[in-house]
Amino acid sequence: MATGLDDYRRKCWDAALHAYGTSYIFQKRAERLKRKTDVLTWVGLAVPLLTGALVGTLGSYKLWGAAIAAGAVIAAVQLAISLWSVVKRWPEELPYSSASATANDSLASRFTALGEDPPGLAAMRTQFEKLNVEDTARRDRDSERNVTEKERRMGMRAGLRKYQRSCAACHQVPTTMDPTHCGVCGKF
Template identity: 70%
Template structure:
């Protein structure tokens, strides 16, 4: 039996749900990575600036050795964390997460627009198939990034809340992003 307009509208709404949830997962990752890299950058700049300001202001005072020792310890810790961030690829992960958010938000918006105002069946089918190809490629790339079950549940809750859908597990429509005891939309 051939799929009708209502079938494609349902598929588009489901595609929008999945893309929106994935965007929220990568948005959270991007936010966390941005905070970490901003802090590293700040510490990397503030320690040398403070040392320069202290030297310029006080010269060689009695507490200078203590200040220099403290700055050296902070600098060593910052250097170790910077090295760790490079090994763990924080800059690349931040760039990927940001790109994934943009792509998935775009997919969700286009799926929603197609579901809300479908063209003729033939055009709807063609546009849906194009979106599916793009969505499938994005899902393949995103799945390589090791999304955890905890992240999936957080994304599910955000999606259910946004689209005012009932959870299949707890049978509730989430009104907040506060975790619940549900195994589908909570426990994160």
């Protein structure tokens, strides 16, 4: 019976590592998307507000033509980037990435707790299967978000680092998130 319990514990630890890695991927995506949308919003508001403030303050300014031309160029660039953000679905991807990071982190924590303090074999099997169904559903949704190979390697490195496990390819236990030349936990 202990062998069955040990198998489930190993499965829990593996699932925790993968869920944590996925959480890390979507956390990084959310941070990147938030930064991009914040800049886009700031530029979209700052240019017209600064132009209005300058007009209100300076009135008849000799170089208005140049100021308006510069503002128009910045506005055109901002419009192009706004269009790109809509095409790439940044407004949808940001909340999804945040939610996925949270859900995967929760799965990792629950798999970890189950692996650390397992109940009896029958209860372990039942609890693992419930978590596994939830994890599979989450993975299916996350798979639709085009996770790249670079992101997978970054997530693997994050999981290996968190759970202090050695990589199957380079046999190193990562201590930092600095990329290496490993094809499993580096090159990101």
